[in-house]
Amino acid sequence: MGAETRLKGALERQAQWVERYRPALRVSEQGRVLSVGDGIAWIDGLPTAAMDEVLELEDGSRALVFHLKSERLGAILLYQTERLTAGTRVALTGRRLELPVGDALLGRIIDPLGTPLDGQAPPRCERWRPLDAPAPPIVDRAFVDRPLYTGNKIIDTMIPIGKGQRQLLIGDNGLGKSALAIDAVINQRGKSVKCVYVLVGQKRSTVVNTVEVLRQHGTLEHTAVVVAEATALPGLKYLAPFAGCAVAESWMQFGEDTLVVYDDITMHAQTYRELSLLLQRPPGREAYPGDIFYLHSRLLERATCLAPAAGGGSMTALPIVATKQGEIASYIPTNLISITDGQVYLDKALFDAGSLPAIDVTRSVSRIGGNAQHPRIKQEAGRTKLDYLQFLELEVFVRFGTRLEPAMEKRIRRGRALREALKQDRLAPLPVELQMAWLTAFNEGLLEEVDPGRVAERIEALADGLKREPLTLQDERATWVAAVKSWLQADSA
Amino acid sequence: MQLDWSTLVLEIVNFLVLVWLLQRFLYKPILKVVAARQAAIDEAARRTQQMESKARELQAQYEARLHNWEQERAQARGALLEELQGERSRALAALHETLEQERRKAGVLDERRRSEETARSERQAMEQALAFARRLLAGLSGPEVEAKLVQLAISELGHLPQARRSELREALNTSSEPPTVCSAYPLSLGQREALSRALGGLLDGARECSFREEPALLAGVRVNVGPWVLQVNVGEELSLFNTAASDGR
Numbered sequence: 001m002g003a004e005t006r007l008k009g010a011l012e013r014q015a016q017w018v019e020r021y022r023p024a025l026r027v028s029e030q031g032r033v034l035s036v037g038d039g040i041a042w043i044d045g046l047p048t049a050a051m052d053e054v055l056e057l058e059d060g061s062r063a064l065v066f067h068l069k070s071e072r073l074g075a076i077l078l079y080q081t082e083r084l085t086a087g088t089r090v091a092l093t094g095r096r097l098e099l100p101v102g103d104a105l106l107g108r109i110i111d112p113l114g115t116p117l118d119g120q121a122p123p124r125c126e127r128w129r130p131l132d133a134p135a136p137p138i139v140d141r142a143f144v145d146r147p148l149y150t151g152n153k154i155i156d157t158m159i160p161i162g163k164g165q166r167q168l169l170i171g172d173n174g175l176g177k178s179a180l181a182i183d184a185v186i187n188q189r190g191k192s193v194k195c196v197y198v199l200v201g202q203k204r205s206t207v208v209n210t211v212e213v214l215r216q217h218g219t220l221e222h223t224a225v226v227v228a229e230a231t232a233l234p235g236l237k238y239l240a241p242f243a244g245c246a247v248a249e250s251w252m253q254f255g256e257d258t259l260v261v262y263d264d265i266t267m268h269a270q271t272y273r274e275l276s277l278l279l280q281r282p283p284g285r286e287a288y289p290g291d292i293f294y295l296h297s298r299l300l301e302r303a304t305c306l307a308p309a310a311g312g313g314s315m316t317a318l319p320i321v322a323t324k325q326g327e328i329a330s331y332i333p334t335n336l337i338s339i340t341d342g343q344v345y346l347d348k349a350l351f352d353a354g355s356l357p358a359i360d361v362t363r364s365v366s367r368i369g370g371n372a373q374h375p376r377i378k379q380e381a382g383r384t385k386l387d388y389l390q391f392l393e394l395e396v397f398v399r400f401g402t403r404l405e406p407a408m409e410k411r412i413r414r415g416r417a418l419r420e421a422l423k424q425d426r427l428a429p430l431p432v433e434l435q436m437a438w439l440t441a442f443n444e445g446l447l448e449e450v451d452p453g454r455v456a457e458r459i460e461a462l463a464d465g466l467k468r469e470p471l472t473l474q475d476e477r478a479t480w481v482a483a484v485k486s487w488l489q490a491d492s493a
Numbered sequence: 494m495q496l497d498w499s500t501l502v503l504e505i506v507n508f509l510v511l512v513w514l515l516q517r518f519l520y521k522p523i524l525k526v527v528a529a530r531q532a533a534i535d536e537a538a539r540r541t542q543q544m545e546s547k548a549r550e551l552q553a554q555y556e557a558r559l560h561n562w563e564q565e566r567a568q569a570r571g572a573l574l575e576e577l578q579g580e581r582s583r584a585l586a587a588l589h590e591t592l593e594q595e596r597r598k599a600g601v602l603d604e605r606r607r608s609e610e611t612a613r614s615e616r617q618a619m620e621q622a623l624a625f626a627r628r629l630l631a632g633l634s635g636p637e638v639e640a641k642l643v644q645l646a647i648s649e650l651g652h653l654p655q656a657r658r659s660e661l662r663e664a665l666n667t668s669s670e671p672p673t674v675c676s677a678y679p680l681s682l683g684q685r686e687a688l689s690r691a692l693g694g695l696l697d698g699a700r701e702c703s704f705r706e707e708p709a710l711l712a713g714v715r716v717n718v719g720p721w722v723l724q725v726n727v728g729e730e731l732s733l734f735n736t737a738a739s740d741g742r
Binding site for chain 2: 010011013014017023024025026027028029030031032044045046047089091094095126127253254255308309310311312
């Protein structure tokens with residue numbers, strides 16, 4: 001339908017409504033709050049209320065229909081005033097929940113309803129989007145074939161992420177999942193990727209720290225932050241990921257690349273469980289409601305890469321899931337693992353050993369893999385993961401003190417150099433050119449010559465050399481090899 | 494001159510000795526040298542001939558090789574040109590495909606932006622219309638308008654379908670509260686009685702109603718009967734317009 005027809009469509013519909021209009025007695029429903037507490041309200045009446053319909057309460061509160069029973073309905077509160085009490089009248093709005101979206105949200109911190117939390121004026125948005133929307137159909141999707149660089153050495157070389165991929169960050173609390181996600185967001189600066197960081201059920205101090213880190217690294221300019229902190233209404237915590245997704249989706253629909261971080265999905269699942277139990281939905285495994293899988297699958301299926309005929313944008317999702325004592329076979333983690341296109345697993349043993357980031361390469365995978373990697377990086381990193389895994393197996397023998405043949409010794413020396421090379425500080429994402437530099441140096445055997453403790457210095461030298469003589473991924477390998485050798489020689493001298 | 498036979502013999506011997514000496518020490522070495530030279534020259538000539546024939550051979554070989562190389566070069570050049578042509582065609586095809594995709598994408602995005610802009614303009618137009626109507630009616634509404642709306646309400650109450658009447662009756666029977674009548678302006682006694690009668694007729698029996706004012710209605714009434722709301726007022730009509738406009742989004 002062309003714009004001309006659509007213009008006629010909306011205005012003409014209104015004109016036809018005006019044509020048919022006559023003043024008359026209007027009969028509508030009104031409900032009454034039976035009880036309110038713990039972020040939910042039981043409401044009597046409103047027999048024609050629809051699921052996910054917004055309700056307006058007499059005192060100014062707002063609620064969302066969440067559970068329909070024959071004699072009453074359960075609603076989650078979105079906004080609650082002090083005057084809300086049993087007996088308050090409730091009216092239907094006939095509308096679904098929407099929030100304002102657009103570029104005005106960049107640099108802003110909002111709640112899932114679009115209310116600003118950063119003390120500034122409400123963002124002036126010209127578009128509104130429903131929080132819950134169907135995922136793009138199959139015909140509108142394209143293959144994931146463009147890389148999204150997180151700036152992390154292990155991820156960008158061995159577990160590459162593509163634009164439009166869903167990659168799970170999983171591990172126990174305190175191992176650096178959020179740090180990885182923040183690094184990924186910081187690395188998108190200057191790359192035309194708009195980011196949305198969703199904080200669900202986090203402490204206020206965590207929210208403040210996250211926002212401050214993003215601001216210090218100049219990342220807030222291309223990031224919108226959606227917050228439903230620990231003290232927020234459960235309804236807002238439930239809606240936060242959907243709000244973040246809607247914000248990113250609005251950019252994706254206009255051909256832009258976006259990155260959404262859900263920090264974290266475990267909190268979201270627990271909030272959904274809480275609301276479902278309060279509203280007397282039948283509990284299932286681990287007391288989660290039966291549709292907990294559908295809750296997350298419908299959220300994450302909206303992250304995709306669109307075909308050119310559908311606008312060509314992309315939404316990359318990084319959901320974060322917390323495990324307990326490294327148990328990834330529990331309910332919510334296994335759900336998320338089956339929904340997503342791969343996982344980055346953080347291991348406590350690696351964290352305790354000081355190997356940071358504590359990414360366990362043996363249990364991490366990217367199902368998109370090399371398809372989304374730049375051909376040059378793919379060529380250089382081709383055998384790295386296999387070599388590293390073989391080294392980890394061989395290292396076991398070293399611990400027993402067995403004597404190994406020279407070829408094995410060489411492999412172990414090489415593996416140790418690689419392990420040192422893969423270590424990385426927080427908040428220090430690497431540009432892809434530096435990834436290329438250290439991979440070239442490693443493949444040429446230039447990092448094995450030194451003591452493992454000095455590998456980090458060598459990589460620093462590569463970074464300095466790259467600043468002096470910038471190279472691109474399009475340059476020939478011979479050029480890279482010569483440059484890398486000269487930079488390392490200059491450093492040795 | 495006197496010939497002396499001894500001198501003659503001695504001269505002849507001298508001559509012979511000279512000849513012998515010349516032959517021994519001059520003639521033979523010279524001949525030897527000449528012969529050696531001749532041999533050397535012959536040898537050189539022979540070597541030269543050999544080299545010449547070898548050179549001719551090599552030249553022939555070289556020319557043959559050169560000919561082969563020229564052929565191979567021509568073939569390789571042909572193959573390279575073919576490959577370049579193929580690569581060029583492939584690259585052009587890929588470029589055309591990319592351009593086509595970008596064109597399609599740009600078309601879709603352009604269409605979306607235009608739709609958004611159009612929808613925004615429509616929304617703004619309707620919001621302005623609503624705002625204007627609200628201001629106008631807020632200024633013009635008064636007890637006279639309300640009286641007309643009360644008359645309309647009473648008239649419409651009498652024509653409600655039976656199913657709706659049953660629902661209202663049931664709601665009122667189960668509700669502990671009497672019907673509440675809200676109006677923008679205070680209703681006169683006559684208006685109150687008329688409304689009470691109309692509600693009584695609707696609900697098959699007189700019902701005590703409570704009355705209160707609600708200026709937000711602008712003009713007209715709203716009656717709360719349990720879970721049901723019956724309205725004839727300007728505020729509600731303006732909300733209906735707004736709802737119809739929002740549904741057009």
